[in-house]
Amino acid sequence: MFIYINNENSLKIIIKELNALNIPFFIIGNGSNLLVSDEGYRGVVLSLSKSEKILRLEDGDSIICSAGISLAKACVFAMQNSLSGLEFAWGIPGTCGGALFMNAGAYGNDISNIIESSKYINKNGEEKILNKDEMRLSYRKSFYSEFKGNCITSLTFKLKPFHLEKIKEKMYENIHKRKSKQPLDYPNAGSIFKRPEGHYAGTLIENAGLKGKSIGGAMVSPKHAGFIINTGGATAQDVKELIRYIKKTVFEKFGVLLECEIKTLGNVRL
Ligand SMILES: Cc1cc2nc3c(=O)[nH]c(=O)nc-3n(C[C@H](O)[C@H](O)[C@H](O)COP(=O)(O)OP(=O)(O)OC[C@H]3O[C@@H](n4cnc5c(N)ncnc54)[C@H](O)[C@@H]3O)c2cc1C
Helix, strand or coil, X not given: CEEECCCHHHHHHHHHHHXXXXXXXXXXXXXXXXXXXCCCXXXXXXXXXXXXXXXXXXXXXXXXXXXXXXXHHHHHHHHHCCEECCHHHCCCCCEHHHHXXXXXXXXXXXXXXXXXXXXXXXXXXXXXXXXXXXHCCECCECHHHHCCCCEEEEEEEECEECCHHHXXXXXXXXXXXXXXXXXXXXXXXXXXXXXXXXXXXXXXXXXXXXXXXXXXXXXXXXXXXXXXXXXCCCCHHHHHHHHHHHHHHHHHHHCCCCCECCEEEXXXXX
């Protein structure tokens, strides 16, 4: 079952009921970081994409936004208000909620550097607030990824006033880097693996000779070996088998065990 949430009140009721009835549920953002099982998911998927949305300025240097708002919209809003800090996120697909859950990052920066607080609905349907420290943000991890089933509803970013033109310039520079290095012309879920300590996953995969390796419709991108692209008709099973093959080959060649960054939904064990 797929439910579009209208407002926070219905979200509270639905989450409380699902928990009381012991029905599994999954909160989806934009699905940019997801591999969904070919068999689907036996449970309820909750989406905030059609719910009431807030995106506003507070105290001159903070932005409050709903979790279902796209990160791109928050980036543009910050730029339009001459606030710096979100430039690194320009080009990262997905929602603000998904970005906080993942502590999304790029170019040496991540959400932990600009987040001030967040609100969520817990399993009992109660609204809670976390400050920055309580969100336990580290590399692609957060309180929310540790304790599943809490639905982020809004976030506050603390930014710095800066020159609008310089912010714009940085955003263009970042999107240009993405377009030149990432296989954006094919469906993909971003970097498949986390960055292993002291290495880059993409470089290890490339040096293992795996660029272009394919299983079914899933292929290690010839443009960036850290990405798996769907060249047409790829199943989740194809992607899963390719991930296993990459992990095995990289471990045998370099002794490095790659860990997946992408999240799964349904019966997909990576
Ligand atoms: C081309 C491409 C480039 C990318 N580049 C980057 C990059 O540079 N850096 C980076 O970090 N990532 C990158 N990604 C991955 C992805 O964009 C991020 O992880 C993004 O933050 C996911 O957001 P989403 O809304 O799509 O979340 P989803 O993929 O829908 O979900 C991700 C996780 O967040 C949880 N979640 C989502 N919303 C909520 C909520 N409101 N409350 C509680 N839990 C929630 C989901 O349950 C799931 O576990 C890239 C992806 C692509 C396709």
